Each structure stands twice: as structure tokens, then as C-alpha cells.
Amino acid sequence: MPGEGADADPTVLITETAHGPRIHAVNRAGQEAGAMAGMMLADARTVCPSIQTAPADPAGDLACLEKLAVWAQRWGPWSALDPPDGVLVDTTAAAHLFGGETRLLADVEAAFAARGYAVRTSIAPTAGAAWALAHYGPPRSILSANDNMNRALAELPVAALRLDDDVLTVLRRLGLKRLGDLADITTGAVNRSEEAARDALHRRFRNRKSPSANPLIRLDQLLGRVPEPLLPVIPQQMPLVQRRLMEPLRHRSLLDRVLADLAEDMTRELEGRGEGARRLELGLWRVDGEVIVRRLELAAATRDATHITRLFEEKLDNIDAGFGIETVRLRASWAEPLAAEQGDVEAAAERHGTSLAACIDRLSVRLGPDAVRRPVPHASHLPERAQSWHPPLEGAWPVQTEPVRDRPLKLLDQPERIAVLYASPDGYPQRFRWRGQVHEVMRVEGPERIAPEWWRVRSTVRLRDYYRIEDADGARYWIYRHGIVGDGRGGMPDWFLQGLSA
Structure with a gap:
């Protein structure tokens, strides 16, 4: 997050909740000042009145993590996401290409540091062990297949098993604070008290199938007794069109013309792939090296060049061209299948300004992406959970609800x-x-x-x-x-x- 420098101010990212702003993430200076993730902002200000805030962007964080996962495949044949802040890379038979595992981790740290990221790295025989060492071990850890994993990980806290908070609370109440305590109970008992604790642990968690709710499954995954399925990240080439200009642009009318040409190119690119754009990114490279980015998210997949141009025009009013713009790039970062269809009716509605998708897009651009929503029934008898808010044109699962009495307006x-x-x-x-x-x-x-x-x-x-x-x-x-x-x-x-x- 921003502000991770040594002399940075205490900074937190916040999310809005029904009870007020809550801290989503905190930098190192904020942690030293007493702020923690999950704390209410009002409580954090009591211990650190000068704390700085910025809105959290979970969707943007996930998109950045996906890009990092693809980029990290330089160190292994495939990678997987570990939200919210981790990437798993399979380095099997790849460490010798970097001169050994120690040099591989050093190369990882140097590559991330060059891009402004602070990382904790580890190599282990299983994904669970690598996660545990990266989060609760030394900043750089290596555990080989020949090491005794039980002994090497025994001093780590039970939180290293990636368990839910309520499960961690139960384990602490049972007196199980380290992985070594849990391993001793699950593998064998020395006295009656340990045997009773082992039986109680098996009875309490034997019916929980979710790994994050069952410490027995997580421990077996960490030690390699049972496999842990991972979903590899597959890089996907998204449609991209650009213009490198012979002369830098400084006037808005010329920029609008280039934008219209790029929208036409993007339409042809999407049509050839049988897709429509849901999210578009317009990048403007200035002569002085600064890059200006404008993003647009659409209510429904489209490849209508006129519609795309009109929406972006409203986002270019405050553009400062400086000494000129020399490159303009349009990229569809999110595309969905869109079959070819007869568009006379929709085109006529668009000309008269009555197209529903076009109306929603215009409202979203002017009012913000979260301002336009629609209520969707939810299968619950509790009034506060009987409906949820979804994007206006997003499909929802059909819900069968029994007839209930009239509800207040x-x-x-x-x-x-x-x-x-x-x-x-x-x-x-x-x-x-x-x-x-x-x-x-x-x-x-x-x-x-x-x-x-x-x-x-x-x-x-x-x-x-x-x-x-x-x-x-x-x-x-x-x-x-x-x-x-x-x-x-x-x-x-x-x-x-x-x-x-x-």
C-alpha cells in the first residue's frame, strides 16, 4: 500500500460499513502507531490522531495481484493466487536455473523491490508450508523435502494453518497455540489428558469439510499428507489498440478524433473474437513521460464504437496534455462473449436515447459506479436479508420464496x-x-x-x-x-x- 517508506506517515486503507469506516489495511508506520486491520477508524484515531486515510480498492487489489501472478511465472512454470496479498509459484526443477534456491529467492526480492514492493519469501515442499513460513517465519525461509517438517514448523502459531477466526479461538481455548501442540495431539497421545484432547478435537471438527474451518485438514495439507488443489493463473491476451502519433496532441478536438478511431479499431478487434467489452482502459502517454489513465466499466458487454466514444468524452474534460500527448492506447481489460445479432431495434433506441444499457452507462459515468443498483430477492425470512443489491443488468440466481405477508414500504x-x-x-x-x-x-x-x-x-x-x-x-x-x-x-x-x- 502507499506510504511504506521508512519515514512514511501512519496510513490506513478504509472501507465503509454500516457502523462507520473500518480499517482494511495498514502500513508499517500505522502498525507501529497501534492501528490494526479490522479496527474501526474512530478507535484508531484515539491511539493515533494524525493517521492518514485512503479508500480501499479490493477489486483493484485483486486485479493487481492477478498481474503479479502472471508476471511471477518467470520463476516457475505456473502460479496461483493467494488472496488478498500472496502469490504461489511452482518452482519444481527450476531453482538450478537461478543458481539454487537461495539465489532464486534473492532474485525474487530484488525484482519486487525494483517495482516498489516489500515481500516475504519462502520455499517449501507444500503450498501450506510455504504460506506458513512466509507469514510467520523469517523474511526469507527455505525448507527442503529432506527436512523434518514437524520439527521445523513446530514453533509457528496455529494461525499459520490459514484457519477462520472462530476456529482459532476454539484452538486457543483448548490450549493449542503452536503447530507442535496440534501435531502431537493428532499423531498420538502420551497420557490420558492428551488422549481426551485428541478425541475432543476429532469430534469437534470431523464434520467440517471446508479446509479453513478444519485444522485437521489444514495440518495434513501443510505436511503433505493430503493434496491441496490450486487453481493456476492462465495469462489471457486482451484486446488492445493504440496510436503512436507523429506530432504530440495538445488540443481536445484532435484527441477526440484519435479516440473515435481507436474505438472503431477496438470494435473490429472485439467482433473478430466474438466478444464485447465490459471494462475499458484508456492510456495517454505525455511527452514528459507521465501516463494518464481513464477507466470505464459498462453495464453490459458492448462493441458499439459510438457509445464507447461518448462515454470516454465525459472523462477527458479535465485532461492536462502538458507539452503534448504522443501515444494513445485503448485496452479491454474485461471482455465477455457477445454473439452477433441484428441491431436495428437497439440502434434505433440508442439514437433516441432510450437504450437501457446506454442509459445505465451514462448514469454510472456521471454518478459513480456504485450509484446505480437494483434490488434482487434473497432466500431469507429475515427482513434485512430478504434482498441484496446487484449491478442493474447483472443476472441473479432464481430464488424460490414462499408467500409472506406484506412488508412495509x-x-x-x-x-x-x-x-x-x-x-x-x-x-x-x-x-x-x-x-x-x-x-x-x-x-x-x-x-x-x-x-x-x-x-x-x-x-x-x-x-x-x-x-x-x-x-x-x-x-x-x-x-x-x-x-x-x-x-x-x-x-x-x-x-x-x-x-x-x-
């Missing part, structure tokens, strides 16, 4: 706690206070009971009883009682307001 982003007066703890509400105002309940309909999703949450989560109520002013609300008296899952029930009706 507006749901709050988060249910808000209210104070309710009732005749009995499990009776109808008679009066409630919300946002400092008291409402007299005139009509009540309910309850509608919604049980928690047992496959997602703990068994101690309480039931909800929903009521549709109307106050003395005719306003209608959707409230629920969280819990039942005597259910053994907490104290007295709490009340929340979740929706408003017409």
Missing part, C-alpha cells in the same frame, strides 16, 4: 431500539417511545413470528415477534419483540422498530 438501515409499555411481557404493545416521542398504539396486527437462521447464527439467538401497529395520528409502524419471556436465551425481551408503512 421502507425498512430502516438498522433496527432502532424503542421503549414499549405493555399489559404483560408477552402481550400487545400499548404505547412506545421512539426518537424521543411517545406514540399511543390504536391498532395492532400480529404477531408474525420469524425464527433465526440456525445455519448462520448461534443457537442462542432469540426469536422475533413482529407487529404492524398504527398510532393515534394514523402513522403505521413495523416493530418486533426480540425474544420471549422464559426462553432461556437472555433476560427480558427487547423491542425494536424496523419499518415504516404508508
Whole structure:
């Protein structure tokens, strides 16, 4: 991330959540100041008020990681992604080409340092062992097939097994903090206490098939007892067209003409491949060496040169040509299959400005890529999970939902706690206070009971009883009682307001 220099300011990348900005990544200076990934930004500012922030870009990080994985194939026949920040390279029978494994790792570190990346490298017989050493071992580690892996990795923490956080919590409660502790229990017991711990571990995780949720599977993968499937990254040549200009461009009208020519070239290139562009990148090389990049993401695959030109024109208004632009390049970094079809109807709609895809693209360019979304039903009885937001033209899996009662027109982003007066703890509400105002309940309909999703949450989560109520002013609300008296899952029930009706 930016700002990894020795004298850099504490800097974090943040993502927006329902509860406020949360730290996605932090540089070395930020870690030394007390900030950590997953921490709320407000908490980080209490320990380091001068911390600098920048928005996180997970999609951009993944795209960069994919490029690095392809570039890293210079050290082996194939590579694989290890999100969010790793690349695995198969160096089998390749180390001698670099003068040995030590020199190979030195070459890796030098190549990444030349591009401004700080890396931790390791070589091991298995992908799991290499990951463990790279993350929790020395900055440069080599483990050969002749080494005793149990002994070499025994002092690493159990987090080196790439497990989920809740699984790590269980292991720590069992007193298993190092890989050596886990290996001793899974391979054999010396006394009754170790035998009981081994049986408990097998019973607890034997039904978990996901490797990240089962330490037994992860340990076997790390030691090479069972294979670990990896998905190689296959480089794909994406359509690219460019113009090297005889004279540098400084005027907007000439740049628009070059852009129109490139759009036509890109259309012919895509048509020959039977594809349409979903993401386009326009690069402008100035005489002074600076490169200006403008990106465009489309709602649907297209190879309409006029549409592409019009969208990019809105992104070139603030271009500073300096002493001139000498090279212009257009690249389709994301393309999808697009069959040839009769386009008279769509072309007519485009001329009159009524094409849905064209309208969505224009709105996205002007308002931002996340401003245009559509709700898609989601298979859940919980109101806050009954729908999710998707790109406007992206297909969604069909969802079969049972008929439910009418839902309010507006749901709050988060249910808000209210104070309710009732005749009995499990009776109808008679009066409630919300946002400092008291409402007299005139009509009540309910309850509608919604049980928690047992496959997602703990068994101690309480039931909800929903009521549709109307106050003395005719306003209608959707409230629920969280819990039942005597259910053994907490104290007295709490009340929340979740929706408003017409």
C-alpha cells in the first residue's frame, strides 16, 4: 500500500460499513502507531490522531495481484493466487536455473523491490508450508523435502494453518497455540489428558469439510499428507489498440478524433473474437513521460464504437496534455462473449436515447459506479436479508420464496431500539417511545413470528415477534419483540422498530 517508506506517515486503507469506516489495511508506520486491520477508524484515531486515510480498492487489489501472478511465472512454470496479498509459484526443477534456491529467492526480492514492493519469501515442499513460513517465519525461509517438517514448523502459531477466526479461538481455548501442540495431539497421545484432547478435537471438527474451518485438514495439507488443489493463473491476451502519433496532441478536438478511431479499431478487434467489452482502459502517454489513465466499466458487454466514444468524452474534460500527448492506447481489460445479432431495434433506441444499457452507462459515468443498483430477492425470512443489491443488468440466481405477508414500504438501515409499555411481557404493545416521542398504539396486527437462521447464527439467538401497529395520528409502524419471556436465551425481551408503512 502507499506510504511504506521508512519515514512514511501512519496510513490506513478504509472501507465503509454500516457502523462507520473500518480499517482494511495498514502500513508499517500505522502498525507501529497501534492501528490494526479490522479496527474501526474512530478507535484508531484515539491511539493515533494524525493517521492518514485512503479508500480501499479490493477489486483493484485483486486485479493487481492477478498481474503479479502472471508476471511471477518467470520463476516457475505456473502460479496461483493467494488472496488478498500472496502469490504461489511452482518452482519444481527450476531453482538450478537461478543458481539454487537461495539465489532464486534473492532474485525474487530484488525484482519486487525494483517495482516498489516489500515481500516475504519462502520455499517449501507444500503450498501450506510455504504460506506458513512466509507469514510467520523469517523474511526469507527455505525448507527442503529432506527436512523434518514437524520439527521445523513446530514453533509457528496455529494461525499459520490459514484457519477462520472462530476456529482459532476454539484452538486457543483448548490450549493449542503452536503447530507442535496440534501435531502431537493428532499423531498420538502420551497420557490420558492428551488422549481426551485428541478425541475432543476429532469430534469437534470431523464434520467440517471446508479446509479453513478444519485444522485437521489444514495440518495434513501443510505436511503433505493430503493434496491441496490450486487453481493456476492462465495469462489471457486482451484486446488492445493504440496510436503512436507523429506530432504530440495538445488540443481536445484532435484527441477526440484519435479516440473515435481507436474505438472503431477496438470494435473490429472485439467482433473478430466474438466478444464485447465490459471494462475499458484508456492510456495517454505525455511527452514528459507521465501516463494518464481513464477507466470505464459498462453495464453490459458492448462493441458499439459510438457509445464507447461518448462515454470516454465525459472523462477527458479535465485532461492536462502538458507539452503534448504522443501515444494513445485503448485496452479491454474485461471482455465477455457477445454473439452477433441484428441491431436495428437497439440502434434505433440508442439514437433516441432510450437504450437501457446506454442509459445505465451514462448514469454510472456521471454518478459513480456504485450509484446505480437494483434490488434482487434473497432466500431469507429475515427482513434485512430478504434482498441484496446487484449491478442493474447483472443476472441473479432464481430464488424460490414462499408467500409472506406484506412488508412495509421502507425498512430502516438498522433496527432502532424503542421503549414499549405493555399489559404483560408477552402481550400487545400499548404505547412506545421512539426518537424521543411517545406514540399511543390504536391498532395492532400480529404477531408474525420469524425464527433465526440456525445455519448462520448461534443457537442462542432469540426469536422475533413482529407487529404492524398504527398510532393515534394514523402513522403505521413495523416493530418486533426480540425474544420471549422464559426462553432461556437472555433476560427480558427487547423491542425494536424496523419499518415504516404508508
